[in-house]
Amino acid sequence: MRRALLLSVALPWLSLASPLVAQEVPASPGAEQPAVLVADQLLITPDRRLIAQGNVEAFHGDVRLQAEKITFEQSSGQLQIEGPIRIDQGGEITILANAAEMDRTLSDGLLTGARMVFQQQLQLASLQLTRVGGRYTQLYKTSFTSRHVCEEGKPPLWQIRAERVIHDQVEQQLYFENAQVRILDVPVFYFPAVRLPDPTLNRTSGFLVPSTRTTSNLATGVKVPYFFTLGESRDLTLAP
Numbered sequence: 001m002r003r004a005l006l007l008s009v010a011l012p013w014l015s016l017a018s019p020l021v022a023q024e025v026p027a028s029p030g031a032e033q034p035a036v037l038v039a040d041q042l043l044i045t046p047d048r049r050l051i052a053q054g055n056v057e058a059f060h061g062d063v064r065l066q067a068e069k070i071t072f073e074q075s076s077g078q079l080q081i082e083g084p085i086r087i088d089q090g091g092e093i094t095i096l097a098n099a100a101e102m103d104r105t106l107s108d109g110l111l112t113g114a115r116m117v118f119q120q121q122l123q124l125a126s127l128q129l130t131r132v133g134g135r136y137t138q139l140y141k142t143s144f145t146s147r148h149v150c151e152e153g154k155p156p157l158w159q160i161r162a163e164r165v166i167h168d169q170v171e172q173q174l175y176f177e178n179a180q181v182r183i184l185d186v187p188v189f190y191f192p193a194v195r196l197p198d199p200t201l202n203r204t205s206g207f208l209v210p211s212t213r214t215t216s217n218l219a220t221g222v223k224v225p226y227f228f229t230l231g232e233s234r235d236l237t238l239a240p
Helices: 002-015 019-024
Strands: 036-038 041-044 049-060 063-073 078-089 093-103 109-118 122-132 136-146 158-168 173-183 186-197 211-215 219-223 226-229 235-238
Touching: 078 109, 093 122, 109 136, 122 158
Parallel strands: none
Antiparallel strands: 036 049, 041 049, 049 063, 063 078, 078 093, 093 109, 109 122, 122 136, 136 158, 158 173, 173 186, 211 219, 226 235
């Protein structure tokens, strides 16, 4: 009952965040709607700020955000979010962060100390993550590796480090700039630019996740497979 009551308070507050825009432009069925905000405690300050604390959750479409505290600025329409933060997108992608500043639709913003996890299997860890237009995610000084890394203090078996990574959520592609493929933190390949399909994409041409291989003739090495689609029912994988 308490959470339902707080929800009924939060909804009209957020819907009135931009009254002039609402009066000038008639609302359309496909128009962007503000996020729904739910929390244990809500406070509206004299300077028209809404502060939510305790088990805070925000919902917008298929995006669900969880945090410790959210402050909504009416003048700027921005959400100041204090972590730990968890953002789930349709069950496929999870973003974890320490702090964030996002818009009222959760589609644009800046997150610090962020990790982006695909299907609980692979992750991108970055000092800073920027969301743009609800489609692109940019990560800086990034490490791409498996979701379950080695014991604390030990480097992961494999990782890809890059100065910048761009994730296109619509095309389901990852673009790496100045990327290094590392095995046990030792650089083995360098790519000025490389494109990988993200793990949520079922089938497309591109590099696949590297793996290690040990044979009696060649000892231990790394495989960097490339997948070619040759039509709807044919494909080819090369793994040098």
